[in-house]
Every structure is written in C-alpha cells, then in structure tokens.
Amino acid sequence: RNEEALGLGERVLADRERLLGPDHPATLTARANLAVSYRSVGRNLEALDLREWVLADMERLLGP
Numbered sequence: 001r002n003e004e005a006l007g008l009g010e011r012v013l014a015d016r017e018r019l020l021g022p023d024h025p026a027t028l029t030a031r032a033n034l035a036v037s038y039r040s041v042g043r044n045l046e047a048l049d050l051r052e053w054v055l056a057d058m059e060r061l062l063g064p
Contacts (some may be wrong), residue, residue, distance in 0.1 A: 002041045009034040023061055028054055 013034050014028040032054045038047035 002037065006034075006041055009037045010061065028057055028061075031057075037056045 009030070013030040016024065016030045016061070020027050031050060035047045035050035035054065038044070038050060
C-alpha cells in the first residue's frame, strides 16, 4: 500500500504544480507529503532532498 500511496502522491504533486504553480501552499504541502511517502518506502535520500527543497521554498516565500 505504501507504493500505491507513493504513486498517488506523485500524481497529486504533478497536478498541483501544473494547476497551481510550484510556489502555491498546496503544492508545497503535496511536496512535503510526498517526502513522507518516500521515507515510508525506504527512499530516505529522496525524502531528505525533497524536505530540504520544501524548507528552502517556504523560507523564500514566507521568510525565515
């Protein structure tokens, strides 16, 4: 089921990026959620990279 969730999370992120843009709060949330899914299937480096990307975008958009 984790693999199913991962596929769904990837599709949600792609849709939100396409419809809302990369800086929309819902897109950032989808990206953070996908990082959790990556971690749950053992893709820890990808999860870490994605979380760092989310953090950098949030700091850029919202301030430190």
